[in-house]
Amino acid sequence: MLHIITPLYRFEYLDAIYASIPPYEDITWHLSVSNRRNLPVNKFILDDKRVKIHYLDCEDNDLVKKRNAVFKSINSGYFYLLDDDTIFLDEVYNLYSKYSIIHFKGLILGRQYRPFYDARPLRPFDNPLFNNIDTGMAIAHCSVLKVVSWEWCDLKYSRDCYFWAKCYEYFGKKLTVNSQKYISIYNKLNPQKPLFVLKKEDGFIRLDIKISNQLLGKLVVFLLLIRNFPRRVFNIK
Incomplete structure (x- = not known):
């Protein structure tokens, strides 16, 4: 199973994200939403058995609590972090399929497309200060979620770099693959950034x-x- 995790607060992009997710049965799309807002979901999303909505009592912009709530519900398969301002790429599913067949229990890194600049994951470090791995640049086996969570951290590095550094520390070099495939588009749906x-x-x-x-x-x-x-x-x- 591939678990796609989206902490949602930019509702205006929801339909576009949903349209990008392929209709495979071994995909579960987790949406974590603050119960302090009404979720304007269309009927197709509500009726899709692959979509699981997690309603949480938290601030709308509390992405830490939103991600961790989903992490706690996953106990098998692989997970991929999809922000609510971009789309899902088919290559994510292709890589997941390739490595799940051989029962790979590790970390799979990929490239990210940005205007004028392609972000490539360099050799990962367990020190987050030297990582350049953005939120959607990795697929990981769920076993790491037993020991790693999304955390508030020191301002000298971002939360995504800190999270993937901890994942790399858990899996180690032998269980980390740098695929060089494009698996993320930076801010695809939010070009104002x-x-x-x-x-x-x-x-x-x-x-x-x-x-x-x-x-x-x-x-x-x-x-x-x-x-x-x-x-x-x-x-x-």
Whole structure:
């Protein structure tokens, strides 16, 4: 079973997300929702036996409680974290199928598409400060949920990096696969968000630079390419 987990508070994208999920019986889509809001779900979603809605007594933006409530309900199969501002990609299901057949009980990493920038999971670390794994860039066996949860954490790194670092620490190098497949699209349904997130780790300092202007973003990428281009190409001594 592939468990897709979506902590929902951007209701306007619900139909588009649902339309992207393939109609396979070995998929369960978990929606965690605050009971302080009315969920305007269409009849197709309500009648779909693959959809499980978790109503929680929490603030609408409490993604920590929303994710952990779903984690506690999963005791078999694999899980994938799908934010409520993007869509599900078929490659996620393809990878899940490939590794579930061989009963792989580990962590599967993939690439994320962003405008002007493809996020590739580098060699993962158990130190979250050095990870670049975004929320939807991994599929994991549910066994890790016995010891790992989504947590509030120090501001020097994001919650998703912290969570996947803990998952990597649990599975280890031998049970971690870097597929290099695209399994995520960053903010697909919410283009108003920044188009760039440039992350630089230098020792114990993590800098996040968010750029929402496309022209400025292109300029930053160009300057980074020039800066990191082999100096011998320009015959610079």
